Amino acid sequence: MNTILFILQKEFLQVFRNKNMLPIIFLLPVVQLIILVNAATFEMKSIRLQINDYDNSGISRQLISKFQGSPFYNITQAAYTSLDPESSLKKGNCDAILELPHDLEKDLRTKGVVKVQLIINAINGTSGGLTYAYTASVIQDFNGILINEQIRPQNPDKSRTIATTHSFWYNPELNYKTFMVPGILVLLITVISLLLSGMNIVREKEIGTIEQINVTPIKKYQFIIGKLLPFLIIALGELAIGLTIGKLLFNIPMVGSLPLVFGVAAIYISCILGLGLLISTMTDTQQQAMFVSFFIMIVIILMSGLFTAVENMPHWAQVMDLFNPIAHFIKVMRMVLLKGSGFNQILTEIYYLTGLSFLTLGLATWRYRKTS
Amino acid sequence: MVTTESIIHVRNMVKKFGGFVANDNLNFDVYRGEIFGFLGANGAGKTTAMKILCGLSLPTSGEIKVAGFDVYKETNLIKRNIGYMSQRFSLYEDLSVYENIRFYGGIYGLSRKLIRERADFLLETLNLSDIRNKLIKDLPLGWRQKLAFSVAIFHKPGIVFLDEPTGGVDPITRRQFWEMIYQAAADGITVFVTTHYMDEAEYCNRVSIMVDGKIRALDTPEGLKKQFAAATMNEVFLKLARNNQSV
Incomplete structure (x- = not known):
């Protein structure tokens, strides 16, 4: 436990001392959120x-x-x-x-x-x-x-006609931004978590400090928890910032329970961090890690249901999406924030996200070797 | 205090990378308290052997014990009892002197109180007290190397492995560095050091010379000079290396 605290302390020092990374971590997502939500619209006005x-x-x-x-x-x-x-x-x-x-x-x-x-x-x-x-x-x-x-x-x-009366539920004004904010927010925390964790261990490989760590009696799980916890905290902080902007700027509804949103977010972010870590154990340079991360990100984002409804995809794609953490989390965000779904209604998604987290973290821990 | 108690025990150690034999049947012992020089040209297999002894890499075959522990099964016990300074620079450049010490001390399981006390003492003796909050990247290379060595023995290990610790360092700093090594040895730490500076080999209690994955010579510097009828270790080394080229 103590060992983990020492690693946490070191990681936080390094993140907050990196003057180039700080704005990327906190400012860029805010700017992106504001731009993307306004720009990415399917509404046809003209x-x-x-x-x-x-x-x-x-x-x-x-x-x-x-x-x-x-x-x-x-x-x-x-x-x-x-x-x-x-x-x-x-x-x-x-x-x-x-x-x-x-x-x-x-x-x-x-x-x-x-x-x-x-x-x-x-x-x-x-x-x-x-x-x-x-x-x-x-x-x-x-x-x-x-x-x-x-x-x-x-x-x-x-003249006899059948008239349909309708009422739009959950998004009565058919506001596109209400639909987009939760999804885009998910993308932003995904990109940040995946890149931060993907780059991190590879960076230690590049500068050679990983060898110094590997000759210490530190346990694998201590190292991995110490590495991931800071990014989990940062990503959750970012989610909080993003939701605040969504509320203040776009006035998106938050019908459901916020603790539930953050709870599921923690599971989801762990899954993405595990994926990043897995990438960094399989690559030797930050450049390689970046390429692999981008490739994976593009696929899982385009299949996530942010832009195109998962229900309209071909059957095989829907089956693949069962293993796409973004798809599950975007669904959860929309369900809980916009519809007010409760724990029981999103249980399937929670199961999948938990399973996927165990999978990526397990693989990453298994692949990370102190002895080659 | 040099003893005859074997602290590193290596018998028939082989390490292959595919078809390439990096370590070809090595046999040697390192005694508790000695400074053991592990010499060889670039690519002779020194670093490979050292990584096996540190538990960073598994041997292909052979019987190897470090500090009494088996390198196949007890790597974690080995890691608890050794220090290691790699040939690449191993402190975090974006952390300060003290933060580096605290981090490494912490992951070896030392308490915060103990870390503080030892760090104060260390910085005092190194005359670095006034730069304890400076970032490593702002320090000259010589200071960094000395600090890296101090960090490697901060948890008071039984053995410290130094992989070409003085590469790229000026002669004066090298001299000071070796004084630190002597001090560590005097404190009871066994020193296992690779180098290709032959003058440094003279400072060791015993020296082994590796050529193409094999240990070709192992004795005290005096013994080797006598054996090869050479005036300096440099001559010994050249004779061995040339000998190898004619084969």
Whole structure:
């Protein structure tokens, strides 16, 4: 126990004496949190829509003004045009083109059915799909008005529809930041914990002090606890700072129990620190450790469910995500902070995180050898 | 006090790295209280052998006991009873003199009170009391080496292993360093030292010379000079090394 205290003392001295690292540890995540949360958004506020109106009738103009009135659209060109429709898509001047054919109004009145064409730049499939859904719902809406007011104004009772009433739970304003803050916070403490622990033992290897440690009677577990505890404390401190910023700046809800959040965070951070330690026992230079850490980080972050829902991934990817600590912890953060889930509701995640922590820490302890 | 009680006991020690034999059947004893010089050219296998004796590396075969403990099974007991100063610099540059002493003292299990007392005494004798709070990186190399040695024997081990401790140090500091080694030996610590400065070999009680993984000679410096009809240890060494090249 005493031995561990001596190591703790030394590690803290070294961390707080390193004038280059301190800002990286504490300031950078704060700045990143503020920038990332504001920048990383899937909300589509300004779809650039080009409307090629070949009809130029009362109804077509009414439809155009419907789009113009929507906050989601930015109408780039709404007049009759003979331009090659594709050219503006190719140039990137618009995200979608809506073509209103000749005889739109006439066909509508005589045949009762008319087709308009929507061409969407779907390189980004998600935003392409969203553009379609938004646009279709605007037109659907317009249809309703037409049916009620113009086609059958004499007997409006005949129009029967099933209406859905809805209420959004847990994030009633559909605030994207509420969704992103917990996730991005997880990323930041992950990056810090993984890099700090990954670099640490390798650095001692590089400067040669590890050999001096290895000839002492220090026990493996004492060394590893002494090495990891400081970073666990730093990472938890960072989580506290991040949550405070989330509350003050983004006003994210904290419905659930904060002690529960920190408890699970401690398990999660131990897992990441174990991973960092494992990397540092398998590499000889800080450069190698950095490369390996980045590679692992990119994979587990992209699969974590921060940007893309895990439920939409292919089955094999979902199975892989069972072993992805970030995925579990992001889920816990969102569940506890936003929904107020309790200990029993996140038990599965706690099991997985605990298991993964034992795995990484166990492997790291096993791989760390005092005698080669 | 040199005795004839074997404190390091090595029989048929072999260390192979793949097909390369770094230590080829070494046999020697180091006696309690002596200064034992472990000489050899670069790459002769000195550091490899020393790492095995310190419990940093396992031998391929052989019977080896250090301070009475087996290197295969009792490495932790060995580590408790030895000090080690590596050829690479081994203090933390971003910690102060005292913080380094406290850390190493602490992981050898000394109490904070004992560490404070011994550190005060040590810094006093080294004349370093006024720089106890200076960072290691601000100290000249010679001071660092002396300090590294003091830290290696801070927990009063039975044996101290020094791996080329005076590399890159000026002659005056080397002289002072050897005075510290004598003092340690006088205090009852057995010193096992590798070097390739042949003048330093003259300071040792007994010297072994390794060539290509084998021990080619082992005796007192006087005995070796007589045996090889040489005036200095330098000549002894060159004769052995040349001899090897003609083979």
